[in-house]
Amino acid sequence: MKKINIMTLALLVYLLIMSYVGWPGRNKSLNYTEYFIVIGVTVVVIILLRFLRIRLLKMRNKQKEDKQL
Secondary structure, three states: OOHHHHHHHHHHHHHHHHHHHOOOOOOOOOOHHHHHHHHHHHHHHHHHHHHHHHHHHHHHHHHHHHHHO
């Protein structure tokens, strides 16, 4: 398993744990729509970080290949 996959999985597990801890059912002052919007935005950010990391690794590998030639 690549480091990128491990990091993405770790961030998603962390999000699940924090989502459980912050569940609005325990605290009546929280709004469910805000809760799910924050979770959705966080998932989007995790996915964007994954693609950014993949792109940076490809660029780094390309530079290494260019230096070897």
